[in-house]
Amino acid sequence: MVGGLSTRLLNICIASVCKTQQLQRAEVLLIDAIRLGVLPNVVTYNTLLDAYCRFVSMDAALAVIHRMREAGISPDVITYNSLVACSTRKRSLSVTLDLFDEMLNLSIHPDRWSYNTLMHCFFRLGKPDEAYKVFQNLVLSELTPGQDTFNILINGLCKNGFVIHGLVLFRNLQRHGVVPDLVTYNLLIDGLCKAGRWKAAKAMLMELLETDENPNAITYTTVVKCCFKVRKYEQGLEIFLRMANQGHTFDGFGYCTAVGGLIKIGKIEEANQWMDRMVKNGIGLDLVSFNTLLNLRCREGRLDAANTVVKELEKCGLEGDAYTHTIIIDGLCRAGDIEGAYRHLDKMKVLGLGSNLAALNCMIDRLFKAGHMGEAMRLFDSMETKDDFTYSSVVHNLCKAGRFHSASKILLSCLRSGTKILRSAQKAVLSGLKESGYRRDAKKLQSKIYMARVLARY
DNA sequence: GTAGGGTTAG
Incomplete structure (x- = not known):
């Protein structure tokens, strides 16, 4: 009894440490616990594995499975759900499918979560037909789809350009007595906005306000982002202030949205203040926040400071993505260093990021603006995708x-x-x-x- | 213990 309680305590501790991405501390905790005679169970390892999936790599997560087996604990359906989600985030579809097969071979029965995750995977990979097949399999199995399943369906439809199908599904579900939750509304508001259907998005927001659900920080961030998209910057920022007045706290998403909007309208000083506030509130910088900060430094024309941001990002074990490189190229061009921008383009090719469409688009535009029309047209003609x-x-x-x-x-x-x-x-x-x-x-x-x-x- | 919101180029 006491042992069981201790393991539960250990799991709670490990989960909270993992949440803050401090995996080494989690490992130390585990070693200390074992030394004290508290034995980890499948939940302990699943928690660790999920954290390795999210913050480190698939290989690191697979190493946890190995340790689990050594400790005489068999992986369960949750272990595999984490792994499947991880391989999809890394866009390794074949690994995802192999893992699903492996799970079946081990006689681990997939649960609703497994199907949800797999469905989500296919949607993210831009394969809505495959995702729908998974949904059919789920319906045909002894499992029942839940609100979460429908949300993943609606989200997947929206993200794959079928926002109207998402809306129709939403209405049909309502007609069949399925009560949409806040997530459903947030998904549809975002989807409709991104498809440029502002009126429908606004109507959806009004509909949400008439339900018992209260908008949360995600709703606000989504709506502000919509305002920014139609260039209503002042209105968007006002909504953010209202959100703060209603007691919602900002997270990295909120701060980055605000800073992004402020940069667009040239309010660099204010953007800096929001960025400072974000750091002061103890929000750890992830890749998106680093990109936002990098963009801010570039817009200030402080390329040396921008360089420092890139170094800091790498020091955190992160790797620059398409956004990072586009921002750098844009920054170099803005500072008049076309040569430097070209050199950076070459560097991207070496890194295997040569097909960064946004960066090339940016380069073409800047070449025109700098008066190098011939160069710009040559680059335009050489592009495979436009x-x-x-x-x-x-x-x-x-x-x-x-x-x-x-x-x-x-x-x-x-x-x-x-x-x-x-x-x-x-x-x-x-x-x-x-x-x-x-x-x-x-x-x-x-x-x-x-x-x-x-x-x-x- | 999933799923929703944030960063680039006109």
């Missing part, structure tokens, strides 16, 4: 340089392929052609734009 950012930027910049016919040609190819391009870029081409005396060409282009818009509705 998106709406690439085209909008090139069309805009060609117009600025008075090359309206070249811009028109690119715009037409976008209309044909269905690539969405900024309205302002389209307008620039039309008015450019008109003003430089090519009224007939402008008229022709105008009708093609109109036709493309009509066709896009079907």
